[in-house]
Amino acid sequence: MTTALFVIDIQNDLATDPETRIPHAERINTAGQKILSVARAILEAQQGQTPAIFFVQHEEKPEDGPLVRDSEPWKLVFEPHAHAHRERRIPKWTRDTFESNPNLAxxxxxxxxxxxxxxxxxxECCVESTCSGAIAAGFKVTLLSGAHSTYNSGSKTAEEIEREVEERLRAKGAMVVPWEEAVAAWERNERLSC
Incomplete structure (x- = not known):
């Protein structure tokens, strides 16, 4: 069984723009750099042909939000490497990547x-919905704790929302693993798996 790594909606509007980014954007960007560095090194050593890193990119109509195709807010912080056949961009228009792409599963x-x-x-939006969609489609799912986040909402902090999402996904059968532990395991075993 092969593992796919989904990098979900780490886009400029959410992760780099000082006016609009989530409160813990720096944590997510730092985690993303390390996760992708290790994952890419492992995949390069394996020399496989199957795409294994999927960069999910949300798109909106101008009247719905800032993530309009080809705009600066829409651009990914982490791009697929141009000549890496094991990396692929996946556009989406709904919270669930699998709903936006019915043939993906x-x-x-x-x-x-x-x-x-x-x-x-x-x-609580696209990360949870995509993980739920993957579970519903029959995939084993692992969410990397500490490497996902959101905005504060009402009386709840981003961290509280992160934990609630993890609990809901655990209840559906997902594993939740601190990203540092996952990366350390990948380095030890020389393969992506949790």
Whole structure:
């Protein structure tokens, strides 16, 4: 069984713009750099052909929000490497990547992918919905704790929302693993798996 890494909606509007980014954007960007560095090194050593890192990118119509295709807010912080055949961009228009891309689950399964490891922005929106969509499609799902976050909302802090999302996903059968532990395990075993 092959593992796919989903990097969800780490886009300029949410992760780098000082006016609009989430409160813990720096933590997510730092975690993302390390996660991708280790994952890419492992995949390069494996020399496989199956895409294994998927960069999910949300798109909106101008009347719905700032993440308009080809705009600065829409751009990814972490881009797929141009010539890396194991990295792929996936656009989406709904919170659930699998809902936006109805053939994605069958494509991944046909490629031998049975496990999805996810991190990104926003915890209670696209991260949770995509993880739930993956579980519903029959994938083993792991959420990387500490590598997903969101905005503060009402009386709840971003960290409280992160924990609530983790509990809801655990209840659906997902594993929740601190990203540092996952990366250390990948380095020890020389493969992506949680």
């Amino acid at each position: 069958s494509e991944l399964k046909a490629a031998g992918i049975g496990e999805i490891i996810a991190f990104g922005i926003q915890s």
